[in-house]
Amino acid sequence: MATNVATIQTLKKDSKDEGDLKFDQVFDQNAPFSAQIEHLVRSDRHLSITRAGKAPGLNPGPDPEGLKILPEAAKKRLVEGGVDISKGYPQVPDRAKIPVFVDEAYAIRNEDYPYIERGANADPEKKSLFSAAKSVTNLTKHIGTEVTGLQLKDLTDKQKDELALLVEQRGVVFFRNQKLPPKVQRDLGDYWGQVEVHPQTAQVPGLPGITVIWMDYFRQKGLDINYKNNNFGNFDIVKFGSNGTQIWHTDLVHEHQPAGITHLHLDSIPDVGGDTIWASGYAAYDKLSEEFKKFLDGKKAVYVSAHSYLDRDDPLGGLKKVERIHPLVRTHPATGWKFLFVNRSMTKRIVGLTPVESDLILNYLFDVYEKNADVQVRWNWKSDPGYGTSAIWDNRSTQHKSVWDHEGIEARHGTRVTSLAEVPFFDPKSKSQREALGLPISQEN
Numbered sequence: 001m002a003t004n005v006a007t008i009q010t011l012k013k014d015s016k017d018e019g020d021l022k023f024d025q026v027f028d029q030n031a032p033f034s035a036q037i038e039h040l041v042r043s044d045r046h047l048s049i050t051r052a053g054k055a056p057g058l059n060p061g062p063d064p065e066g067l068k069i070l071p072e073a074a075k076k077r078l079v080e081g082g083v084d085i086s087k088g089y090p091q092v093p094d095r096a097k098i099p100v101f102v103d104e105a106y107a108i109r110n111e112d113y114p115y116i117e118r119g120a121n122a123d124p125e126k127k128s129l130f131s132a133a134k135s136v137t138n139l140t141k142h143i144g145t146e147v148t149g150l151q152l153k154d155l156t157d158k159q160k161d162e163l164a165l166l167v168e169q170r171g172v173v174f175f176r177n178q179k180l181p182p183k184v185q186r187d188l189g190d191y192w193g194q195v196e197v198h199p200q201t202a203q204v205p206g207l208p209g210i211t212v213i214w215m216d217y218f219r220q221k222g223l224d225i226n227y228k229n230n231n232f233g234n235f236d237i238v239k240f241g242s243n244g245t246q247i248w249h250t251d252l253v254h255e256h257q258p259a260g261i262t263h264l265h266l267d268s269i270p271d272v273g274g275d276t277i278w279a280s281g282y283a284a285y286d287k288l289s290e291e292f293k294k295f296l297d298g299k300k301a302v303y304v305s306a307h308s309y310l311d312r313d314d315p316l317g318g319l320k321k322v323e324r325i326h327p328l329v330r331t332h333p334a335t336g337w338k339f340l341f342v343n344r345s346m347t348k349r350i351v352g353l354t355p356v357e358s359d360l361i362l363n364y365l366f367d368v369y370e371k372n373a374d375v376q377v378r379w380n381w382k383s384d385p386g387y388g389t390s391a392i393w394d395n396r397s398t399q400h401k402s403v404w405d406h407e408g409i410e411a412r413h414g415t416r417v418t419s420l421a422e423v424p425f426f427d428p429k430s431k432s433q434r435e436a437l438g439l440p441i442s443q444e445n
């Protein structure tokens with residue numbers, strides 16, 4: 001123990017950075033070691049838990065500097081939507097409320113809570129939604145639908161139910177030319193499930209649960225990314241090897257009740273680029289042979305959090321993730337279809353297999369999602385001037401990744417709301433999408 005404390009003293013005592021602790025003033029050397037570590041992590045700018053990956057540490061509270069670089073279109077939307085940005089933007093989380101130790105992070109929402117599956121209550125023909133729309137266009141066979149002629153802020157509850165079902169069947173649904181106040185976006189999220197309030201990410205001031213998606217902000221605050229090294233969101237660049245884009249992932253898979261419907265609204269969109277790609281887990285599952293499906297059905301896997309924490313009993317033992325076990329093949333509560341629930345970033349291993357077997361199979365399953373263009377859709381967010389674009393996706397049965405080709409030179413700003421869903425389950429009687437839709441199942445492999 002004494003050695004560990006001495007190590008920290010060595011780490012801190014010569015620092016000239018004003019953001020660092022003055023060790024002797026703040027450490028009670030009689031306090032438990034984990035308490036000293038917690039104090040260090042909460043107080044130090046470089047060890048700051050408000051960082052995400054390589055992002056710079058930020059001061060908690062509304063950021064006046066961020067306000068200076070906020071795109072005009074975003075500012076207009078926020079002010080017109082009644083958001084008070086007079087003290088700054090975005091709202092950087094309070095470090096005192098961010099978990100330091102993995103047991104604290106694991107305890108968040110670690111119990112069943114009520115979830116109403118809105119899509120299950122919807123009219124399967126979606127007459128209310130479709131009759132109000134000008135057009136409903138499937139963008140590819142397996143994933144992605146664009147709806148025009150509707151304003152999301154005007155939807156009735158019946159239309160919200162039908163939209164949930166459409167999202168859950170088609171994976172992702174897009175709406176251009178929207179006027180969407182942030183509060184209305186959160187209300188929509190509240191309707192579809194418990195809105196996740198992210199403890200680590202910047203939020204819209206006064207509206208917890210609305211996460212700010214604004215990589216340009218982090219870049220302008222000092223995050224060292226460019227077109228060669230943009231691997232933000234990748235946990236291990238050597239292992240996953242992806243430059244220039246985010247890695248494929250599904251959000252919040254480590255939760256007891258992981259993400260259901262997620263809604264990203266971009267109000268500031270680059271002239272060219274800044275696209276996002278989604279892939280269908282229903283279609284990925286249907287790519288597998290019938291024999292392999294049988295092998296995978298009922299298997300479970302370990303899923304990890306995006307963020308890392310410390311082990312209270314071994315705080316210098318390295319970073320730890322929250323780990324949670326879920327079915328590898330899930331049944332969707334609204335569509336009843338089976339889908340492949342894996343992603344390269346956050347599926348760690350298949351329960352019951354040797355590490356070699358697990359790696360081999362998981363890497364193949366990741367490839368099925370990532371390498372088959374026919375299960376994917378790529379979306380360009382462009383809207384008419386003065387409007388924003390919404391993408392609403394099923395964050396269970398899909399993966400996604402953003403494409404950072406605009407290099408943060410043109411503004412790309414948006415707000416995201418995620419509604420958490422059911423405890424994941426696998427129903428052995430459930431069917432694949434192709435089976436349920438009566439499409440031919442190839443027996444040739």
Ligand SMILES: [Fe+2]
Nearest residue numbers: 249250251400
């Ligand atoms: Fe994501």
